[in-house]
Amino acid sequence: MNYLFIILLIVLLGIAFPKILKLIKHKSLYPFMPYKYNFRRRRITFSKTLQLLNERNAKILVETGTSRNGLKGTKTDGGATIVFGKWAKENNAKLHSVDISKDSVQGAQKAVQEENLQDSTTVHLGDSLDFLKNFNESIDFLYLDSYDYSKTDIEIQKKSQEHHLQEFILAEDKLHDKSIVLIDDCRLPGGGKGKTVVEYMLKKDWEILINAYQILLVKK
Ligand SMILES: C[S@@+](CC[C@H](N)C(=O)[O-])C[C@H]1O[C@@H](n2cnc3c(N)ncnc32)[C@H](O)[C@@H]1O
Known part of the structure:
Protein backbone atom coordinates (compact mmCIF):
# COMPACT_ATOMS: atom_id res chain seq x y z
CA MET A 1 0.00 0.00 0.00
CA ASN A 2 2.78 2.37 1.04
CA TYR A 3 4.78 1.43 -2.05
CA LEU A 4 1.81 2.16 -4.26
CA PHE A 5 1.39 5.54 -2.65
CA ILE A 6 5.08 6.43 -3.13
CA ILE A 7 5.04 5.33 -6.78
CA LEU A 8 1.91 7.39 -7.40
CA LEU A 9 3.54 10.39 -5.76
CA ILE A 10 6.67 10.02 -7.93
CA VAL A 11 4.56 9.77 -11.08
CA LEU A 12 2.53 12.83 -10.12
CA LEU A 13 5.69 14.82 -9.32
CA GLY A 14 7.17 13.70 -12.65
CA ILE A 15 4.16 15.10 -14.45
CA ALA A 16 3.99 18.30 -12.42
CA PHE A 17 7.72 19.10 -12.30
CA PRO A 18 8.22 20.30 -15.92
CA LYS A 19 5.07 22.44 -15.59
CA ILE A 20 6.31 24.00 -12.32
CA LEU A 21 9.74 24.59 -13.89
CA LYS A 22 8.10 26.26 -16.90
CA LEU A 23 6.09 28.48 -14.57
CA ILE A 24 9.20 29.53 -12.62
CA LYS A 25 11.12 30.26 -15.83
CA HIS A 26 8.24 32.23 -17.33
CA LYS A 27 9.11 35.93 -17.16
CA SER A 28 6.20 38.13 -18.09
CA LEU A 29 5.79 41.89 -17.98
CA TYR A 30 2.31 41.47 -16.51
CA PRO A 31 0.25 43.60 -15.91
CA PHE A 32 1.76 45.90 -18.55
CA MET A 33 1.75 43.13 -21.17
CA PRO A 34 -0.59 40.10 -21.11
CA TYR A 35 0.82 37.29 -18.94
CA LYS A 36 1.18 34.86 -21.88
CA TYR A 37 4.18 36.75 -23.33
CA ASN A 38 7.48 35.47 -21.98
CA PHE A 39 10.29 38.06 -22.13
CA ARG A 40 12.83 35.71 -20.56
CA ARG A 41 16.30 37.25 -20.19
CA ARG A 42 15.04 40.73 -21.15
CA ARG A 43 12.34 40.96 -18.49
CA ILE A 44 14.55 42.57 -15.84
CA THR A 45 15.85 45.32 -18.15
CA PHE A 46 12.56 45.92 -19.98
CA SER A 47 10.83 46.25 -16.65
CA LYS A 48 13.36 48.78 -15.28
CA GLY A 65 16.43 47.10 -35.49
CA THR A 66 12.71 46.50 -35.46
CA SER A 67 10.50 43.65 -34.16
CA ARG A 68 10.33 41.67 -37.40
CA ASN A 69 8.21 38.99 -35.72
CA GLY A 70 6.12 41.26 -33.52
CA LEU A 71 5.11 39.68 -30.24
CA LYS A 72 5.85 36.20 -31.62
CA GLY A 73 9.49 37.11 -30.96
CA THR A 74 9.35 38.01 -27.28
CA LYS A 75 11.55 35.03 -26.32
CA THR A 76 13.99 35.45 -29.17
CA ASP A 77 14.29 38.97 -30.66
CA GLY A 78 12.53 40.73 -27.79
CA GLY A 79 9.36 42.26 -29.24
CA ALA A 80 10.55 45.71 -28.14
CA THR A 81 8.75 47.64 -30.89
CA ILE A 82 5.42 46.46 -29.53
CA VAL A 83 6.37 46.83 -25.85
CA PHE A 84 7.71 50.38 -26.19
CA GLY A 85 5.14 51.27 -28.86
CA LYS A 86 2.41 50.31 -26.39
CA TRP A 87 4.08 52.35 -23.68
CA ALA A 88 4.29 55.30 -26.10
CA LYS A 89 0.61 54.97 -26.97
CA GLU A 90 -0.43 54.98 -23.32
CA ASN A 91 1.83 57.91 -22.43
CA ASN A 92 1.32 60.29 -25.30
CA ALA A 93 4.82 59.60 -26.59
CA LYS A 94 6.26 58.52 -29.94
CA LEU A 95 8.37 55.51 -30.90
CA HIS A 96 10.50 55.53 -34.05
CA SER A 97 11.84 52.12 -35.03
CA VAL A 98 14.24 51.86 -37.98
CA ASP A 99 15.31 48.77 -39.92
CA ILE A 100 17.33 48.19 -43.07
CA SER A 101 15.37 45.10 -44.14
CA LYS A 102 12.13 45.43 -46.08
CA ASP A 103 10.90 42.11 -44.66
CA SER A 104 11.61 43.17 -41.07
CA VAL A 105 9.82 46.48 -41.60
CA GLN A 106 6.81 44.72 -43.14
CA GLY A 107 6.68 42.22 -40.25
CA ALA A 108 6.88 44.98 -37.65
CA GLN A 109 4.32 47.16 -39.42
CA LYS A 110 1.87 44.25 -39.48
CA ALA A 111 2.34 43.73 -35.74
CA VAL A 112 1.97 47.47 -35.08
CA GLN A 113 -1.35 47.45 -36.97
CA GLU A 114 -2.56 44.33 -35.14
CA GLU A 115 -1.87 45.98 -31.79
CA ASN A 116 -3.40 49.25 -32.96
CA LEU A 117 -0.21 51.20 -32.26
CA GLN A 118 0.06 53.05 -35.56
CA ASP A 119 -0.58 56.48 -33.98
CA SER A 120 2.33 56.14 -31.55
CA THR A 121 4.73 53.94 -33.51
CA THR A 122 6.41 54.53 -36.87
CA VAL A 123 8.57 51.86 -38.46
CA HIS A 124 11.07 53.41 -40.89
CA LEU A 125 12.87 51.57 -43.69
CA GLY A 126 16.56 52.48 -43.91
CA ASP A 127 20.04 52.20 -42.45
CA SER A 128 20.03 53.15 -38.78
CA LEU A 129 23.15 55.28 -39.28
CA ASP A 130 21.46 57.44 -41.96
CA PHE A 131 18.33 57.60 -39.87
CA LEU A 132 20.13 58.76 -36.72
CA LYS A 133 22.28 61.25 -38.64
CA ASN A 134 19.13 62.93 -40.00
CA PHE A 135 16.98 62.61 -36.89
CA ASN A 136 16.56 66.08 -35.46
CA GLU A 137 14.57 65.64 -32.26
CA SER A 138 15.83 65.21 -28.74
CA ILE A 139 15.90 61.48 -27.81
CA ASP A 140 14.60 60.43 -24.38
CA PHE A 141 15.12 56.71 -24.89
CA LEU A 142 17.54 55.05 -27.28
CA TYR A 143 17.39 51.28 -27.83
CA LEU A 144 20.26 49.80 -29.85
CA ASP A 145 19.43 46.41 -31.39
CA SER A 146 20.27 46.39 -35.11
CA TYR A 147 23.24 44.71 -36.88
CA ASP A 148 22.68 41.01 -36.06
CA TYR A 149 25.41 39.51 -33.87
CA SER A 150 27.06 36.10 -34.24
CA LYS A 151 28.11 33.88 -31.35
CA THR A 152 30.88 32.34 -33.44
CA ASP A 153 31.98 34.63 -36.31
CA ILE A 154 34.50 37.14 -34.95
CA GLU A 155 34.32 39.35 -38.06
CA ILE A 156 30.55 39.74 -37.66
CA GLN A 157 31.00 40.38 -33.94
CA LYS A 158 33.40 43.25 -34.65
CA LYS A 159 31.18 44.73 -37.38
CA SER A 160 28.13 44.56 -35.15
CA GLN A 161 29.98 46.17 -32.23
CA GLU A 162 31.36 48.93 -34.45
CA HIS A 163 27.90 49.54 -35.93
CA HIS A 164 26.32 49.96 -32.50
CA LEU A 165 29.11 52.34 -31.48
CA GLN A 166 28.51 54.44 -34.61
CA GLU A 167 24.77 54.50 -33.89
CA PHE A 168 25.44 55.88 -30.42
CA ILE A 169 27.90 58.47 -31.69
CA LEU A 170 25.35 59.72 -34.23
CA ALA A 171 22.67 59.93 -31.54
CA GLU A 172 24.92 61.37 -28.85
CA ASP A 173 24.20 65.06 -29.38
CA LYS A 174 20.44 64.33 -29.29
CA LEU A 175 20.65 62.71 -25.85
CA HIS A 176 20.27 64.73 -22.65
CA ASP A 177 20.83 64.35 -18.89
CA LYS A 178 17.68 62.27 -18.37
CA SER A 179 18.02 60.08 -21.46
CA ILE A 180 17.96 56.31 -21.10
CA VAL A 181 20.03 53.96 -23.27
CA LEU A 182 19.40 50.22 -23.56
CA ILE A 183 21.57 47.85 -25.60
CA ASP A 184 20.45 44.36 -26.55
CA ASP A 185 22.33 41.05 -26.91
CA CYS A 186 25.27 41.95 -24.66
CA ARG A 187 25.94 38.86 -22.57
CA LEU A 188 27.28 36.80 -25.48
CA PRO A 189 30.66 35.38 -26.52
CA GLY A 190 32.96 38.20 -27.63
CA GLY A 191 31.13 40.79 -25.54
CA GLY A 192 27.93 41.11 -27.56
CA LYS A 193 26.53 44.13 -29.39
CA GLY A 194 27.33 46.47 -26.52
CA LYS A 195 31.03 45.79 -25.93
CA ASP A 205 29.43 60.62 -18.33
CA TRP A 206 27.35 57.42 -18.51
CA GLU A 207 26.95 54.71 -15.90
CA ILE A 208 25.51 51.20 -16.00
CA LEU A 209 22.27 50.66 -14.11
CA ILE A 210 21.80 47.00 -15.05
CA ASN A 211 24.41 44.75 -16.59
CA ALA A 212 22.61 41.60 -17.72
CA TYR A 213 21.72 40.11 -21.09
CA GLN A 214 20.95 43.70 -21.98
CA ILE A 215 22.85 46.70 -20.62
CA LEU A 216 20.89 49.67 -19.33
CA LEU A 217 22.68 53.02 -18.96
CA VAL A 218 21.83 56.49 -17.72
CA LYS A 219 23.90 59.64 -17.19
CA LYS A 220 25.70 60.02 -13.84
C1 LIG B 1 17.43 41.35 -33.59
S1 LIG B 1 16.50 42.18 -34.79
C2 LIG B 1 15.75 43.47 -33.88
C3 LIG B 1 14.80 42.97 -32.85
C4 LIG B 1 13.89 44.01 -32.23
N1 LIG B 1 14.62 45.11 -31.66
C5 LIG B 1 13.00 43.39 -31.18
O1 LIG B 1 13.10 43.77 -29.99
O2 LIG B 1 12.18 42.53 -31.52
C6 LIG B 1 17.76 43.00 -35.67
C7 LIG B 1 17.25 43.80 -36.85
O3 LIG B 1 18.27 44.74 -37.21
C8 LIG B 1 18.17 44.98 -38.57
N2 LIG B 1 19.40 45.63 -39.05
C9 LIG B 1 20.60 45.05 -39.36
N3 LIG B 1 21.48 46.00 -39.80
C10 LIG B 1 20.82 47.18 -39.75
C11 LIG B 1 21.18 48.51 -40.07
N4 LIG B 1 22.39 48.83 -40.56
N5 LIG B 1 20.26 49.49 -39.91
C12 LIG B 1 19.01 49.19 -39.45
N6 LIG B 1 18.63 47.95 -39.13
C13 LIG B 1 19.51 46.95 -39.28
C14 LIG B 1 17.87 43.61 -39.17
O4 LIG B 1 17.27 43.74 -40.43
C15 LIG B 1 16.94 43.00 -38.11
O5 LIG B 1 15.60 43.14 -38.47
Whole structure:
Protein backbone atom coordinates (compact mmCIF):
# COMPACT_ATOMS: atom_id res chain seq x y z
CA MET A 1 0.00 0.00 0.00
CA ASN A 2 2.78 2.37 1.04
CA TYR A 3 4.78 1.43 -2.05
CA LEU A 4 1.81 2.16 -4.26
CA PHE A 5 1.39 5.54 -2.65
CA ILE A 6 5.08 6.43 -3.13
CA ILE A 7 5.04 5.33 -6.78
CA LEU A 8 1.91 7.39 -7.40
CA LEU A 9 3.54 10.39 -5.76
CA ILE A 10 6.67 10.02 -7.93
CA VAL A 11 4.56 9.77 -11.08
CA LEU A 12 2.53 12.83 -10.12
CA LEU A 13 5.69 14.82 -9.32
CA GLY A 14 7.17 13.70 -12.65
CA ILE A 15 4.16 15.10 -14.45
CA ALA A 16 3.99 18.30 -12.42
CA PHE A 17 7.72 19.10 -12.30
CA PRO A 18 8.22 20.30 -15.92
CA LYS A 19 5.07 22.44 -15.59
CA ILE A 20 6.31 24.00 -12.32
CA LEU A 21 9.74 24.59 -13.89
CA LYS A 22 8.10 26.26 -16.90
CA LEU A 23 6.09 28.48 -14.57
CA ILE A 24 9.20 29.53 -12.62
CA LYS A 25 11.12 30.26 -15.83
CA HIS A 26 8.24 32.23 -17.33
CA LYS A 27 9.11 35.93 -17.16
CA SER A 28 6.20 38.13 -18.09
CA LEU A 29 5.79 41.89 -17.98
CA TYR A 30 2.31 41.47 -16.51
CA PRO A 31 0.25 43.60 -15.91
CA PHE A 32 1.76 45.90 -18.55
CA MET A 33 1.75 43.13 -21.17
CA PRO A 34 -0.59 40.10 -21.11
CA TYR A 35 0.82 37.29 -18.94
CA LYS A 36 1.18 34.86 -21.88
CA TYR A 37 4.18 36.75 -23.33
CA ASN A 38 7.48 35.47 -21.98
CA PHE A 39 10.29 38.06 -22.13
CA ARG A 40 12.83 35.71 -20.56
CA ARG A 41 16.30 37.25 -20.19
CA ARG A 42 15.04 40.73 -21.15
CA ARG A 43 12.34 40.96 -18.49
CA ILE A 44 14.55 42.57 -15.84
CA THR A 45 15.85 45.32 -18.15
CA PHE A 46 12.56 45.92 -19.98
CA SER A 47 10.83 46.25 -16.65
CA LYS A 48 13.36 48.78 -15.28
CA THR A 49 13.29 50.70 -18.57
CA LEU A 50 9.49 50.98 -18.41
CA GLN A 51 9.80 52.31 -14.86
CA LEU A 52 12.37 54.92 -15.96
CA LEU A 53 10.27 55.94 -18.97
CA ASN A 54 7.40 56.62 -16.56
CA GLU A 55 9.51 58.48 -14.00
CA ARG A 56 11.26 60.59 -16.62
CA ASN A 57 8.14 61.30 -18.64
CA ALA A 58 9.83 60.24 -21.89
CA LYS A 59 8.33 61.52 -25.12
CA ILE A 60 10.65 60.47 -27.95
CA LEU A 61 11.77 56.83 -28.16
CA VAL A 62 14.11 55.50 -30.86
CA GLU A 63 14.83 51.84 -31.60
CA THR A 64 17.37 50.55 -34.14
CA GLY A 65 16.43 47.10 -35.49
CA THR A 66 12.71 46.50 -35.46
CA SER A 67 10.50 43.65 -34.16
CA ARG A 68 10.33 41.67 -37.40
CA ASN A 69 8.21 38.99 -35.72
CA GLY A 70 6.12 41.26 -33.52
CA LEU A 71 5.11 39.68 -30.24
CA LYS A 72 5.85 36.20 -31.62
CA GLY A 73 9.49 37.11 -30.96
CA THR A 74 9.35 38.01 -27.28
CA LYS A 75 11.55 35.03 -26.32
CA THR A 76 13.99 35.45 -29.17
CA ASP A 77 14.29 38.97 -30.66
CA GLY A 78 12.53 40.73 -27.79
CA GLY A 79 9.36 42.26 -29.24
CA ALA A 80 10.55 45.71 -28.14
CA THR A 81 8.75 47.64 -30.89
CA ILE A 82 5.42 46.46 -29.53
CA VAL A 83 6.37 46.83 -25.85
CA PHE A 84 7.71 50.38 -26.19
CA GLY A 85 5.14 51.27 -28.86
CA LYS A 86 2.41 50.31 -26.39
CA TRP A 87 4.08 52.35 -23.68
CA ALA A 88 4.29 55.30 -26.10
CA LYS A 89 0.61 54.97 -26.97
CA GLU A 90 -0.43 54.98 -23.32
CA ASN A 91 1.83 57.91 -22.43
CA ASN A 92 1.32 60.29 -25.30
CA ALA A 93 4.82 59.60 -26.59
CA LYS A 94 6.26 58.52 -29.94
CA LEU A 95 8.37 55.51 -30.90
CA HIS A 96 10.50 55.53 -34.05
CA SER A 97 11.84 52.12 -35.03
CA VAL A 98 14.24 51.86 -37.98
CA ASP A 99 15.31 48.77 -39.92
CA ILE A 100 17.33 48.19 -43.07
CA SER A 101 15.37 45.10 -44.14
CA LYS A 102 12.13 45.43 -46.08
CA ASP A 103 10.90 42.11 -44.66
CA SER A 104 11.61 43.17 -41.07
CA VAL A 105 9.82 46.48 -41.60
CA GLN A 106 6.81 44.72 -43.14
CA GLY A 107 6.68 42.22 -40.25
CA ALA A 108 6.88 44.98 -37.65
CA GLN A 109 4.32 47.16 -39.42
CA LYS A 110 1.87 44.25 -39.48
CA ALA A 111 2.34 43.73 -35.74
CA VAL A 112 1.97 47.47 -35.08
CA GLN A 113 -1.35 47.45 -36.97
CA GLU A 114 -2.56 44.33 -35.14
CA GLU A 115 -1.87 45.98 -31.79
CA ASN A 116 -3.40 49.25 -32.96
CA LEU A 117 -0.21 51.20 -32.26
CA GLN A 118 0.06 53.05 -35.56
CA ASP A 119 -0.58 56.48 -33.98
CA SER A 120 2.33 56.14 -31.55
CA THR A 121 4.73 53.94 -33.51
CA THR A 122 6.41 54.53 -36.87
CA VAL A 123 8.57 51.86 -38.46
CA HIS A 124 11.07 53.41 -40.89
CA LEU A 125 12.87 51.57 -43.69
CA GLY A 126 16.56 52.48 -43.91
CA ASP A 127 20.04 52.20 -42.45
CA SER A 128 20.03 53.15 -38.78
CA LEU A 129 23.15 55.28 -39.28
CA ASP A 130 21.46 57.44 -41.96
CA PHE A 131 18.33 57.60 -39.87
CA LEU A 132 20.13 58.76 -36.72
CA LYS A 133 22.28 61.25 -38.64
CA ASN A 134 19.13 62.93 -40.00
CA PHE A 135 16.98 62.61 -36.89
CA ASN A 136 16.56 66.08 -35.46
CA GLU A 137 14.57 65.64 -32.26
CA SER A 138 15.83 65.21 -28.74
CA ILE A 139 15.90 61.48 -27.81
CA ASP A 140 14.60 60.43 -24.38
CA PHE A 141 15.12 56.71 -24.89
CA LEU A 142 17.54 55.05 -27.28
CA TYR A 143 17.39 51.28 -27.83
CA LEU A 144 20.26 49.80 -29.85
CA ASP A 145 19.43 46.41 -31.39
CA SER A 146 20.27 46.39 -35.11
CA TYR A 147 23.24 44.71 -36.88
CA ASP A 148 22.68 41.01 -36.06
CA TYR A 149 25.41 39.51 -33.87
CA SER A 150 27.06 36.10 -34.24
CA LYS A 151 28.11 33.88 -31.35
CA THR A 152 30.88 32.34 -33.44
CA ASP A 153 31.98 34.63 -36.31
CA ILE A 154 34.50 37.14 -34.95
CA GLU A 155 34.32 39.35 -38.06
CA ILE A 156 30.55 39.74 -37.66
CA GLN A 157 31.00 40.38 -33.94
CA LYS A 158 33.40 43.25 -34.65
CA LYS A 159 31.18 44.73 -37.38
CA SER A 160 28.13 44.56 -35.15
CA GLN A 161 29.98 46.17 -32.23
CA GLU A 162 31.36 48.93 -34.45
CA HIS A 163 27.90 49.54 -35.93
CA HIS A 164 26.32 49.96 -32.50
CA LEU A 165 29.11 52.34 -31.48
CA GLN A 166 28.51 54.44 -34.61
CA GLU A 167 24.77 54.50 -33.89
CA PHE A 168 25.44 55.88 -30.42
CA ILE A 169 27.90 58.47 -31.69
CA LEU A 170 25.35 59.72 -34.23
CA ALA A 171 22.67 59.93 -31.54
CA GLU A 172 24.92 61.37 -28.85
CA ASP A 173 24.20 65.06 -29.38
CA LYS A 174 20.44 64.33 -29.29
CA LEU A 175 20.65 62.71 -25.85
CA HIS A 176 20.27 64.73 -22.65
CA ASP A 177 20.83 64.35 -18.89
CA LYS A 178 17.68 62.27 -18.37
CA SER A 179 18.02 60.08 -21.46
CA ILE A 180 17.96 56.31 -21.10
CA VAL A 181 20.03 53.96 -23.27
CA LEU A 182 19.40 50.22 -23.56
CA ILE A 183 21.57 47.85 -25.60
CA ASP A 184 20.45 44.36 -26.55
CA ASP A 185 22.33 41.05 -26.91
CA CYS A 186 25.27 41.95 -24.66
CA ARG A 187 25.94 38.86 -22.57
CA LEU A 188 27.28 36.80 -25.48
CA PRO A 189 30.66 35.38 -26.52
CA GLY A 190 32.96 38.20 -27.63
CA GLY A 191 31.13 40.79 -25.54
CA GLY A 192 27.93 41.11 -27.56
CA LYS A 193 26.53 44.13 -29.39
CA GLY A 194 27.33 46.47 -26.52
CA LYS A 195 31.03 45.79 -25.93
CA THR A 196 32.56 48.73 -27.82
CA VAL A 197 29.76 51.22 -27.31
CA VAL A 198 29.59 50.61 -23.55
CA GLU A 199 33.39 51.08 -23.27
CA TYR A 200 32.95 54.39 -25.11
CA MET A 201 30.01 55.49 -22.95
CA LEU A 202 31.77 54.70 -19.69
CA LYS A 203 34.62 57.02 -20.68
CA LYS A 204 31.99 59.74 -21.01
CA ASP A 205 29.43 60.62 -18.33
CA TRP A 206 27.35 57.42 -18.51
CA GLU A 207 26.95 54.71 -15.90
CA ILE A 208 25.51 51.20 -16.00
CA LEU A 209 22.27 50.66 -14.11
CA ILE A 210 21.80 47.00 -15.05
CA ASN A 211 24.41 44.75 -16.59
CA ALA A 212 22.61 41.60 -17.72
CA TYR A 213 21.72 40.11 -21.09
CA GLN A 214 20.95 43.70 -21.98
CA ILE A 215 22.85 46.70 -20.62
CA LEU A 216 20.89 49.67 -19.33
CA LEU A 217 22.68 53.02 -18.96
CA VAL A 218 21.83 56.49 -17.72
CA LYS A 219 23.90 59.64 -17.19
CA LYS A 220 25.70 60.02 -13.84
C1 LIG B 1 17.43 41.35 -33.59
S1 LIG B 1 16.50 42.18 -34.79
C2 LIG B 1 15.75 43.47 -33.88
C3 LIG B 1 14.80 42.97 -32.85
C4 LIG B 1 13.89 44.01 -32.23
N1 LIG B 1 14.62 45.11 -31.66
C5 LIG B 1 13.00 43.39 -31.18
O1 LIG B 1 13.10 43.77 -29.99
O2 LIG B 1 12.18 42.53 -31.52
C6 LIG B 1 17.76 43.00 -35.67
C7 LIG B 1 17.25 43.80 -36.85
O3 LIG B 1 18.27 44.74 -37.21
C8 LIG B 1 18.17 44.98 -38.57
N2 LIG B 1 19.40 45.63 -39.05
C9 LIG B 1 20.60 45.05 -39.36
N3 LIG B 1 21.48 46.00 -39.80
C10 LIG B 1 20.82 47.18 -39.75
C11 LIG B 1 21.18 48.51 -40.07
N4 LIG B 1 22.39 48.83 -40.56
N5 LIG B 1 20.26 49.49 -39.91
C12 LIG B 1 19.01 49.19 -39.45
N6 LIG B 1 18.63 47.95 -39.13
C13 LIG B 1 19.51 46.95 -39.28
C14 LIG B 1 17.87 43.61 -39.17
O4 LIG B 1 17.27 43.74 -40.43
C15 LIG B 1 16.94 43.00 -38.11
O5 LIG B 1 15.60 43.14 -38.47
